[in-house]
Amino acid sequence: xxxxxxxxAVLTSGGDSPGMNAAIRSVVRTCAYHNVxxxxxxxxxxxxxEGDFKNMDARSVKGIINKGGTILKSxxxxxxxxxxxxxxxxxxxxxxGIDGLVVVGGDxxxxxxxxxxxxxxxxxxxxxxxxxxxxxxxxxxLGFDTALNTVVDAIDKIRDTASSHNRLFFIEVMGRDVxxxxxxxxxxxxxxxxxxxxxxxxxxRLVESLNKxxxxxxxxxxxxxxxxxxxxxxIFELKEYVDENMEGxxxxxxVLGHMQRGGAPSCFxxxxxxxxxxxxxxxxxxxxxxxxxxxxxxxxxxxxxxNAIKGKTKINLELLRVSDIMST
Ligand code: ATP
Numbered sequence: 001x002x003x004x005x006x007x008x009a010v011l012t013s014g015g016d017s018p019g020m021n022a023a024i025r026s027v028v029r030t031c032a033y034h035n036v037x038x039x040x041x042x043x044x045x046x047x048x049x050e051g052d053f054k055n056m057d058a059r060s061v062k063g064i065i066n067k068g069g070t071i072l073k074s075x076x077x078x079x080x081x082x083x084x085x086x087x088x089x090x091x092x093x094x095x096x097g098i099d100g101l102v103v104v105g106g107d108x109x110x111x112x113x114x115x116x117x118x119x120x121x122x123x124x125x126x127x128x129x130x131x132x133x134x135x136x137x138x139x140x141x142l143g144f145d146t147a148l149n150t151v152v153d154a155i156d157k158i159r160d161t162a163s164s165h166n167r168l169f170f171i172e173v174m175g176r177d178v179x180x181x182x183x184x185x186x187x188x189x190x191x192x193x194x195x196x197x198x199x200x201x202x203x204x205r206l207v208e209s210l211n212k213x214x215x216x217x218x219x220x221x222x223x224x225x226x227x228x229x230x231x232x233x234x235i236f237e238l239k240e241y242v243d244e245n246m247e248g249x250x251x252x253x254x255v256l257g258h259m260q261r262g263g264a265p266s267c268f269x270x271x272x273x274x275x276x277x278x279x280x281x282x283x284x285x286x287x288x289x290x291x292x293x294x295x296x297x298x299x300x301x302x303x304x305x306x307n308a309i310k311g312k313t314k315i316n317l318e319l320l321r322v323s324d325i326m327s328t
Contacts, residue, residue, distance in 0.1 A: 005099040005123065005284050007037040009053070012070040013044030013077075013105035013112070016261055017129045017143025019269035020070040023104050025061040026277020027127075032058040034285060039098055043073045044105070045080035045112060048089040053096055065270055068146075068262045074105075080112055083119070090120045099123065100284045102277075104142070106130035107309050110292060114305045123289035125280045126305055127273075131261055133180040136311030137303030138294025142276065145268040147174070147260045148184050154256055155189030155222060162220040168210065168242065168249040172235045174260050175226035179315055181260070182226035187323050192221040194323050197228040198315045203238075206231070207245050213327070214248065221249070275300050 010027045012020045024040065031038035040060075042052040054060075064071055079085030093101065100123040103113045113124040128135045131147035151173050162169045171191075175181045179196025186194035192213050195201060201209075210221055225235050233241060239253050265273070272295060279293040279300040291302035 003099060005036065007039065007096075007098045008100045008102060008281060008284065009039040009041050009093065009096075009098045010072070010102040010104065011041035011044050011048065012072050012074045012129065013103055013109035014074060015106065015130060016070050016074045017131045017141070018068045018146035018261070018263055018265035019142035019273040020074075020104050020129050021064040021067045022265055022270045022273030023127050023129060023142060023277050024070065024072060025065055026274045027102050027281055028056045028061045029058050030278045030281035034281070036281070036285065039096060040072050043075040044109070045077035045085075045089065046075040047072075048092060049077065049079050049085050051092040051095070053092075066264050068264055070104075086116055086119060089116070090122060093122065100125065100289065102127060102280050102284070104129040106132070106141075107135055110305050110309050114290065114309065117290050117305075123284060124305070125284050125289060126292035126308065127276045127280055128292060128294060128308070131181065132175055132178055134178040134313050135292070135294075135308055136313055137292050137301070137308045138296065140268070140272060140295050142269055142273050143261070143265070144180070145272075146263060146266045147181060148188070149266055150260055150263055151181060151185040151256060152188045154259070155185060155191070155224070158254055159189070159220070159222060162222060162252075165250060166219045166248075168221045168223070168246075168251045170223050170225055170235050170239055170251070170253045172225045172227055172253070172255040174256075176228040178228075178313055179226040180313070182224045182229075183315060183319050183323065186224035187319060187326060189222060189224070190326070191224045191323075192218070192327050193223040195223065195225045195229040195231055196315065197226055197230050199320070200230050203231060203233070203241055207242060209327070210242070210246060
């Protein structure tokens, strides 16, 4: 039987996302509820290697559920990718009497956690915190819903100026490998076209489609472009191409960038984070470790970290069809 867990550490790693603080709060308070000690680790795996720990009790996480970012800070650690770095991290955990580690982060952070577990047999648990929603084993990652709302708000504002000036706007949103943010916000923001990495529309068809919209009486247009779109051009080259091949529009570009990661988490993300923290800690206490917690069919479920890392999320084909019909 595995050793009883009496002390749990929590860290946030990789790109920050709204809801990470709510997840930290939930882990800390669930530990307190079960009389288990809890330790916060600063700057992800960097802090693990440096022993940058802080004891956390229920009161230490007051006033953070509504805050974006992460009070524990996040980092990308090169040293944790080395055996020596992970060895130091393990020694620090042992010195501090820590029996289990909850990692809030993306698939890179989970890969690190799994390697760590395989090397030292140290119990780990993952909470998916990334705005891209690119992790299998959960319908929603932490921060995805908030990022969608942030992007839709920005699209609405850009539309006001686009329609006042007969402009065509290309708006770049996050999503290097997946188009979940682009597809959802494109539909919600009433975009004429949505360009995502999973589908290559082709430049000619893009111009053809925008021309068709013009002929039906549209005087302004919004095209949402995921940053990893495979159409073969970056967003500024796309603008140039459309400028050269289409008349009558003043074409502009807006890259939303890091503002998509920030802001107060939505109600959905706060509730999700609270549920994930409870599930992560209680599963560990029940001896179930090396899983990622996730939302599947509205329930909290566990997915082996291995599967969560290897899998690739699929774009929702129904949403693609809806977006096609809506741009008629
Ligand atoms: P995001 O989705 O926001 O990019 P992420 O968790 O995928 O988040 P990464 O930068 O890929 O972010 O990974 C975070 C950290 O996890 C890395 O800086 C590194 O310390 C650790 N990590 C990633 N891959 C490995 C690996 N193969 N071995 C050991 N550690 C790793």
